[in-house]
Amino acid sequence: MSAFDDRGRAHEAKFARDQEVEFRITARRNRLLGEWAAERMGLTPEETDAYAKAVVQADFEEAGDExxxxxxxxxxxxxxxxxxxxxxxxxxxxxxxxxxxxxxxSQN
Structure with a gap:
């Protein structure tokens, strides 16, 4: 039973790691999107930074990309x-x- 429990914990740890990786990638993507949009809107560097952060925050409103x-x-x-x-x-x-x-x- 111990081997089965160990395997279950390993799967849970892998799932948690995969979720964390996806979260980081999505947050980075949203920052890049914010920077892209800020450039299209002609924002200053300070405004660009603030806008990119706002795009990252917007993703917490609901599940998915909408x-x-x-x-x-x-x-x-x-x-x-x-x-x-x-x-x-x-x-x-x-x-x-x-x-x-x-x-x-960044992992290499």
């Missing part, structure tokens, strides 16, 4: 930047891959 997409779309539209949801989703996918690469590089 809260971040809504924030970006609304803010970009308010700043007179013409952009559609499809372009935002494409950038989101691009920044996800970039964030994953950053995470992998």
């Amino acid at each position: 809260d971040v997409i809504r924030k970006l779309a609304g803010d970009l539209t308010a700043a007179n930047v013409e952009i559609g949801d499809a372009e935002i989703r494409a950038i989101l996918n691009e920044k996800t891959a970039e964030a994953r690469r950053h995470f992998i590089d």
Whole structure:
């Protein structure tokens, strides 16, 4: 029974680690998205930093990416930047891959 318990704990630890990794990648992706959107809106470096943090915070409103997409779309539209949801989703996918690469590089 001890081997079974050990294996169960190992699976739980791996699940927790995987969840932490995904959280970090998503937070990094959201920061990259915020920086991208801030550049499109012509924000200053100080405003860019604050905006990137706000995008990271926006992801805690609900599960999934829709809260971040809504924030970006609304803010970009308010700043007179013409952009559609499809372009935002494409950038989101691009920044996800970039964030994953950053995470992998930081582990080596």
